[in-house]
Amino acid sequence: MTDTQTTPDASPTGPRPLKLVTQNNHGRARLTPAPPEGELIDSPPFPEAARRELGLPVQRTNLRHAMTAIRTKRADVVAELDNWEDLRAAGAAIKDDVVRHLDRYLVQLEESLTRAGTVVHWARDAAEANRIVVDLVKERLVDEPYQEVVKVKSMATQEIELNEALEDAGVAAWETDLAELIAQLGHDRPSHILVPAIHRNRGEVREIFTTEMGNYGKPAPADLDSQPVNLANASREHLREKFMRAHVAISGANFAVADSGTLCVVESEGNGRMCLTLADTLISVVGIEKVVPTFADLEVFLQLLPRSSTAERMNPYTSLWTGPTDGDGPQDMHVVLVDNGRTNVLADPVGRDALRCIRCSACLNVCPVYEKVGGHAYGSVYPGPIGAVLTPQLRGTASSVDRSLPFASSLCGACNEVCPVKIPLAELLVHMRHKVVESKKADPLVSAKGLGLHAEPALMKSASWLFSDGRRWSAALGAEATVGGKVLGRVTDHFGPLPWPLSKWTNARDVPMVPDETFRHWFEHRGDRPDAKGREHLASEEGDAR
Amino acid sequence: MGQIEAVGAGKRVALFATCVNEAMFPGTPKAVVQVLERLGCTVEFPSEQTCCGQVFSNSGYYDETLPLIHNYLRAFEGYDYIVTPSGSCTGSVRDQHPMLARRTGDADLVARVDAIVARTYDLPEFLVDVLGVTDVGAYFPHRVTYHPTCHSLRITKVGDKPYRLLEAVRGIEIVDLEDADRCCGFGGTFSMKNPDVSVAMAADKARHVGDTEAEFLVAGDNSCLLNIGGVLARQNSGTKPIHLAEILASVEPTLTGAQR
Numbered sequence: 062m063t064d065t066q067t068t069p070d071a072s073p074t075g076p077r078p079l080k081l082v083t084q085n086n087h088g089r090a091r092l093t094p095a096p097p098e099g100e101l102i103d104s105p106p107f108p109e110a111a112r113r114e115l116g117l118p119v120q121r122t123n124l125r126h127a128m129t130a131i132r133t134k135r136a137d138v139v140a141e142l143d144n145w146e147d148l149r150a151a152g153a154a155i156k157d158d159v160v161r162h163l164d165r166y167l168v169q170l171e172e173s174l175t176r177a178g179t180v181v182h183w184a185r186d187a188a189e190a191n192r193i194v195v196d197l198v199k200e201r202l203v204d205e206p207y208q209e210v211v212k213v214k215s216m217a218t219q220e221i222e223l224n225e226a227l228e229d230a231g232v233a234a235w236e237t238d239l240a241e242l243i244a245q246l247g248h249d250r251p252s253h254i255l256v257p258a259i260h261r262n263r264g265e266v267r268e269i270f271t272t273e274m275g276n277y278g279k280p281a282p283a284d285l286d287s288q289p290v291n292l293a294n295a296s297r298e299h300l301r302e303k304f305m306r307a308h309v310a311i312s313g314a315n316f317a318v319a320d321s322g323t324l325c326v327v328e329s330e331g332n333g334r335m336c337l338t339l340a341d342t343l344i345s346v347v348g349i350e351k352v353v354p355t356f357a358d359l360e361v362f363l364q365l366l367p368r369s370s371t372a373e374r375m376n377p378y379t380s381l382w383t384g385p386t387d388g389d390g391p392q393d394m395h396v397v398l399v400d401n402g403r404t405n406v407l408a409d410p411v412g413r414d415a416l417r418c419i420r421c422s423a424c425l426n427v428c429p430v431y432e433k434v435g436g437h438a439y440g441s442v443y444p445g446p447i448g449a450v451l452t453p454q455l456r457g458t459a460s461s462v463d464r465s466l467p468f469a470s471s472l473c474g475a476c477n478e479v480c481p482v483k484i485p486l487a488e489l490l491v492h493m494r495h496k497v498v499e500s501k502k503a504d505p506l507v508s509a510k511g512l513g514l515h516a517e518p519a520l521m522k523s524a525s526w527l528f529s530d531g532r533r534w535s536a537a538l539g540a541e542a543t544v545g546g547k548v549l550g551r552v553t554d555h556f557g558p559l560p561w562p563l564s565k566w567t568n569a570r571d572v573p574m575v576p577d578e579t580f581r582h583w584f585e586h587r588g589d590r591p592d593a594k595g596r597e598h599l600a601s602e603e604g605d606a607r
Numbered sequence: 608m609g610q611i612e613a614v615g616a617g618k619r620v621a622l623f624a625t626c627v628n629e630a631m632f633p634g635t636p637k638a639v640v641q642v643l644e645r646l647g648c649t650v651e652f653p654s655e656q657t658c659c660g661q662v663f664s665n666s667g668y669y670d671e672t673l674p675l676i677h678n679y680l681r682a683f684e685g686y687d688y689i690v691t692p693s694g695s696c697t698g699s700v701r702d703q704h705p706m707l708a709r710r711t712g713d714a715d716l717v718a719r720v721d722a723i724v725a726r727t728y729d730l731p732e733f734l735v736d737v738l739g740v741t742d743v744g745a746y747f748p749h750r751v752t753y754h755p756t757c758h759s760l761r762i763t764k765v766g767d768k769p770y771r772l773l774e775a776v777r778g779i780e781i782v783d784l785e786d787a788d789r790c791c792g793f794g795g796t797f798s799m800k801n802p803d804v805s806v807a808m809a810a811d812k813a814r815h816v817g818d819t820e821a822e823f824l825v826a827g828d829n830s831c832l833l834n835i836g837g838v839l840a841r842q843n844s845g846t847k848p849i850h851l852a853e854i855l856a857s858v859e860p861t862l863t864g865a866q867r
Contacts, residue, residue, distance in 0.1 A: 112803045429790045433807045469801065471794025471808070472665060474761035488706075494667030521668045528626065529674030531655035531682060538629055565802040570809070570837025573631065580624055580633035584640065584652045 092209070092233035093224065094248045094273060101250075102456060104440025106465035114434040120260045121433070127259045128432045134372035135423060135479070141374070142364075151361045153483040156417035159352055160407065166319045166352045167398065173322030177384025179394040190399045191226035194344055197395055198232055198309050201342050207233075211303050213326055213333040214238035215313025216254060216420055217346045217399055219442040220455075223311070234311065235277075235303050237332040239296050246273040252436030254443065255370050255422040260435045263287035274299050300332065310340035310391070314347045315419065316362060317396070320355045323383040324396065327366055327376045337380050343391040349398050350416040362419060365481035369421035402455035411492045415451045417482040424476035424486055430469060439466060446476040450489040458497055467493035541582045611744035613647025618738075620648045621686035623727070625696045626658035632829045638856035639692050639730060642743055645858075646734075655682035661699035666796050669707055676704050680719055688737065689727045692852045694759025694827045697729040702762050729759065730852055731768035731827060741775040746859035748778030751849075752821040754812070754835065756828045757790050769827050769851050776854060782819040786811070793834035806838070813838040816846055823849045 104110055114120065139145050159166055171181045184190035202208050210227065212218065212234055224234040224245075236245045243258035244251045247269040251257030258266070270281040270292065279302050281295045312333065316325040324345055326333050337343060353359065359381075367376040385392045407413050425431045425445030436444035440462035441452040449466040458464050467490050476486040502518055527533050559567040566572065620643055624636035636652075643650050660675035679700065683689045691697055701724050708720040734740055753773060759765045773781055792798065792808025812835050816824050824839070824846050826832050836848035 108801050108803070111801060115803050115807055429792070429808050430801075430804055433804050467667075468797070469804075471757070471790050471792060471797045471805070473757035473790035473794070475757070475788075475790070478761065491665055491667065491703075494665070495669050496667070498667035498669075517666075518668075521663060521666065521671050525663060525668070525671035525674055528657040528660070529678050531653075531657055531678065534626070534629075534657040535654060562799070565799050566837070568802070569806040569841060570834065571840035572837060573833070573840075575631060576633045578633065580629050580636050581652070581654065583633060583637060587637075587640070 089231070091228065092231070093228055093235070093277065094246055096225070096245075096248060096250055101440050101442070102460050102462065104462045106461045107438055107440070107469040108465065110438040110440060110462070111430075111434040111469070114438045119262065119265075120435055123260055123262045124432055124435050127256070128426055131256075131372060131426050135369065135426065138368045138372050138374055139479075142368070148361055148365055149481055149483050152365050152419070152481055153417060155353060155358050155361060156419075156482050159354065160350065160413055160416045163349065163352070163407065166354060167349055169319040170317055170322065170352050171398075173319060174317075174384070174396055175322075177322040179322065179324075179384045179396050182395060182397045184397050184399045184401070186401050187221035187399075190221045190346060190397050190401065191223055193397050194223055194311065194346065195226055195230045195232070197342070197344055198227065198311075199230060201309050201393070202232065205308055207306055207308075209233040209235060209303070209307070210309040210311050211235050211237050211300075211307040211336045211340065212241075213310065213312035213336045214241050214257075214328065215311070215346060216442060217313045217348050218311060219251065220348075221346070221399065221401060223346065233277075235300070237300050237303070237336060238328070239293065239330055239332070242296055242300070243269060246270065246277070248273075250437060251442065252444065253422060253425060254420050254445075254447075255425075260437070263289065263292065266292050270295050270299075278302055300335075304332075304335045304339055307336070307340045309342045309344065310336035312336060312343065312345045314345050314351055314396075315366065316359060317347050317352045318354075318356050318359065319352050321383055323356060323381050325359060326380045327363070327378075328380075329371060329373075329377045331378050334378050334380055337382065338390045340391050342393040342395070343382075344395045344397065346397045346399060349400055349403050350418075366419055366421055369419075369423040369479065369481040402457075405457070406451070406454040409454065412450070412454050412489060412496075414484050415447065415454060415489060417484050418447050418451065419482060420447075421481055423479040423481060424484075427475040427479050428470075429473060429475070430471065439469065441466070446470060446486040446490065447484070450484075450486060450493055453493055453497070458500055464497050464500075467491075467497055535581060538579050538581065541578060611645060611742075612740075614738045614740055615643060615646040615648030618648045618688060619686065620650050620688045620690050620733075621683050622650055622652050623656055623659075623683065623689050623691035623696070624652070625691055625693045627830055627833075628692065631833070632850065635692050635829055635850040635852050638850065638852040639690065641856040642730075642734075642745075642852060643690065645744060646738060646740065648738075651686070653682040653686075657682075659696040659699040659704075661695065661703065662795055664699065664703045664707060669710065672703070672707055673711070676707060676716075676720065679704065680723060683723060683727075684719065687726055688733065689723070690730055690733045691727070692730045692827065692850060693829070694729050694756050694763045694765055695830060697727060697732075698758040698762030700724060700727045729763050729765050729827065731765050731772055732763075734772060734855075735768040741771045743772065743775070743855050745776040745855045745857055746778055747776050747854045747857045749822045750780040750782060750820070751823040751825050751854070752782045752784045752816060752819040752846075753787070754784055754791065754816070754824060754826045754831065755787055756826050756831045757788075759827050760788060765827065769825075772851065772855060773825065777859070779854070782821050784819055785815040787815075791831050791835045793831050795830070798834060805834075809834050809838045813842065813844065817842075817844055819846075821846050823847055823854075825849055825851050825854060827851045 174181050182193045208231055227234045236242050240256055240258040243266050253259040264287050267287040274281045279299045285295055314324040315327045367373040385394050406416055424447050428445050431445040439448045441448050443451050449469050453463040453466050456463050470490050472487050474487045628635045640650050660672040663672040704720045708717045791812040792805040798805040832848035839846055
């Protein structure tokens with residue numbers, strides 16, 4: 062919420078009962094809107110999920126409009142800086158240093174945080190992180206009428222599915238970022254790292270607010286229209302109630318500074334600032350790769366991040382805190398440092414470049430595949446090119462969705478050009494494909510339920526044999542003319558729909574006729590041809606028949 | 608055809624036709640031969656050549672790519688200039704051969720690969736950078752639009768060289784293509800593994816091509832043209848795909864030529 066209305070709601074006169082909507086895992090009434098059923102990791106493989114998402118015309122229109130706008134804006138603001146490439150190089154170098162010496166920086170961070178009065182917790186995985194947070198929260202809410210927390214938008218808490226862990230423990234976790242709120246109230250999952258409701262348009266947002274807000278707190282105005290300012294006001298009114306009574310806030314962190322013990326949250330709406338300052342207790346869940354060595358390093362990232370993500374020159378709300386301050390803001394501060402697969406990424410000398418990521422979303426915004434299918438096709442909280450290389454490293458390649466993700470790219474390389482920390486995403490996609498292929502080769506049963514092309518390893522091996530010797534390839538091409546060209550070329554110059562698996566190609570495209578003379582034959586005999594020295598222009602015959 | 612200086616005189620060039628062109632588009636390597644010989648080069652075609660291997664390496668089949676890297680060396684190691692009409696295959700040789708050679712830990716292989724990479728050129732690079740020409744004496748009186756192809760732009764980095772070559776063609780009219788630098792959705796095996804997304808991307812590209820009302824869609828890679836052209840043909844579009852080399856090979860008719 063970016064404008065300056067400050068009048069708070071009148072303080073609540075008593076607890077407003079949270080409406081019973083559906084049941085949680087324990088058969089109790091749910092406190093918050095239920096997300097879609099099922100676990101992300103059990104999502105269908107990318108090609109199948111992509112087909113499902115492609116069948117949503119409104120979403121496709123929403124995505125096309127939003128992605129085109131954000132892409133253009135980013136390109137414009139990046140072009141304003143003549144040291145952009147230097148900044149990218151600096152960002153990459155700092156992150157590489159962090160990743161290389163993560164052990165040292167994390168110990169330093171723990172010491173600095175502790176010195177500043179922040180309590181540090183370590184979590185190996187999602188379950189451990191959730192248990193730590195749930196215990197801290199429950200302890201602090203023991204005598205409170207509202208068993209609830211307010212949340213700053215955080216990818217780490219989404220990754221560990223903290224909201225559901227809190228729900229199971231009888232605590233409502235309220236998302237306060239506008240787009241996260243839209244996703245939460247819409248019983249939906251976020252579809253983008255930065256703009257989680259990018260797949261929704263204003264009309265859909267109005268519908269969600271009107272239908273759902275009243276079930277979980279202050280209802281939307283009865284006459285709510287779909288003007289952005291009115292939608293923002295409705296969310297402000299709805300959230301204000303929750304901000305004002307919150308005892309515990311939960312955040313992530315964009316950066317954790319090792320030398321000062323400072324945490325940094327970068328946001329655009331002021332909801333984060335409300336959470337970070339109004340609650341008594343602040344719990345920040347932070348991935349271990351978020352550490353930066355020194356306070357001065359923020360100079361680089363606070364230039365790279367806004368321009369890459371929201372296409373802004375400067376970020377609207379940048380909150381920095383170094384432990385509690387007497388009489389001002391939360392007095393009880395905790396940090397949960399989460400591994401959850403990051404050390405697996407670190408162990409791969411090629412794949413670890415993905416740990417540089419600062420979650421800006423620039424790679425999603427330029428990705429032509431993401432633009433078509435949106436974030437829900439990736440079966441992960443991290444969609445797009447970074448998700449396709451990060452998720453199978455964090456979670457491994459045991460599930461069919463994780464094995465399919467590295468192939469969810471045409472390798473066009475647009476992501477490489479925009480990444481503010483120069484992650485070689487296209488190269489990492491290929492690297493991850495190699496890892497998937499190696500695991501398929503090691504376990505033929507895996508390949509049988511894998512990517513659809515069951516015989517692929519054998520096929521690739523035969524093709525490699527064919528191409529590893531010019532004589533074999535030459536023989537395959539035919540001495541003078543290809544067989545197909547000789548026979549079929551007399552009847553047609555294009556193929557229409559063909560049977561499976563070629564139908565994957567020809568359902569929407571024609572294929573040109575194979576040539577009736579091999580290039581090799583032409584080259585050897587070109588001395589006696591009229592077209593040997595140049596092709597004279599005749600209006601009717603340029604190009605091959607395609 | 609005007610007088611074209613034989614800027615390539617004394618240069619012995621090995622043509623790397625590429626497997627896709629050999630199997631489906633022989634008109635493109637023919638056109639390369641015509642253009643290079645017109646400029647005075649001596650063109651040879653090492654018959655040991657096969658494929659750059661990107662269909663294997665980009666799919667993660669590293670072991671299967673290595674024999675093809677060795678074969679590329681066998682075919683082309685004796686040449687100072689290796690020219691190919693494909694931004695993508697040039698990119699594969701330049702980007703992936705060294706990466707895979709390094710993975711083997713074989714210092715000799717790395718040195719040989721690095722040396723041959725430095726002598727491998729996409730056609731526009733060879734014409735503009737090595738021969739120093741943009742006007743190759745071509746004549747093509749048609750309205751065309753140019754798709755720069757992802758690997759030409761982002762891996763091989765040919766920049767505006769193809770465009771400068773096109774601008775120097777007599778009689779040509781070049782129309783801008785909207786979202787020209789967006790991928791057409793081919794992506795090699797991507798088009799088979801993710802056919803629905805691939806087609807959705809190709810449809811966008813074909814729509815933008817259609818909007819130009821060009822007679823020809825030009826690119827430096829027949830794989831991308833196969834993809835976009837496949838959609839255009841299915842739509843009975845008036846726009847035909849054509850490789851850049853074939854435009855550059857096209858010359859003004861002479862009396863005898865017009866009668867053939």
